[in-house]
Amino acid sequence: MGFNSNDVVTLKLDCAGWYQPYVVDITRMQLGEILLKLDDMAADTDEQATSNHAQRWPSPDEAYAAAPSITSESDWAIRTAAEWADEGLDREWYLRHAAVLDRIALRDATDLFSDAAEDADATATILLDLDQAPRGYDPRAYVRQQYALWASSK
Template sequence: MTINPDDIVTIELDCAGWRAPYVRDITRHQLAELLLQLDDMAADAEEQAPDDAQKWPSADEAYTGAPNIDAELDWLNRTANASYEGLDRDWYLRNAAALDRVALGESTTEHACPDEADATAVLLLDLDHASRDYNPRAYVRQQYALWASSK
């Protein structure tokens, strides 16, 4: 059986967040070229580690100007106890950042628990639908720095 590169095939691409699938008729030759391009793009993405230190701020950079950690923990507890409608993303971000700071030893009243900080950071990744390939606590620092700079 021979395959004619000029035969027409229908492709359908559908990604989360798209209103409708992308459907097109292309030749087998065009499909082969498209697949090679996608393969090259995947290889390039693998070479660019998502944990690139260039894009992740250090803890000192991320938490510069942040409230006193013990005051922040108090606010988080009060807000969680008073919220009857659920907590928003800002609360989860601030909670993850506070636990990161506690794990780094900033609190004088709370004991460092890196596992809890890691788990809460992963929760934020999931809440944001971010890649699990990211370093979770570095992601928290990046998001906190962005959030703090927009306030």
């Protein structure tokens, strides 16, 4: 069963803050063209957001300039996870834990048998999901950016 591109369909758009929905009758061909344009616009927006953020990613040295030692941060993460086990961990824990794993991975970058980079990427991805950040971002660069912002606000 095929579709006739000249069949008329009703398009109803309703967004928060609108007084009433926008309703229009259009052909299937017009609907297809609109959907393709929206898809292209979304792709352009994702690429633009990714490139805009990529220009603002701090280097590891910039992001972790005032960070406590890796040992100190690791101890804090372990102690806090044990204390908060029943309540659940908050964003600060995930951010600081992802940052310390990133720092370990950077330090161990020459060790071919290290799982540090994989652990750092996985934890950084959890932070991306927690923040509902676009998946086009480099997860560890995002952690560095967020850590630098967090550290500057304390």
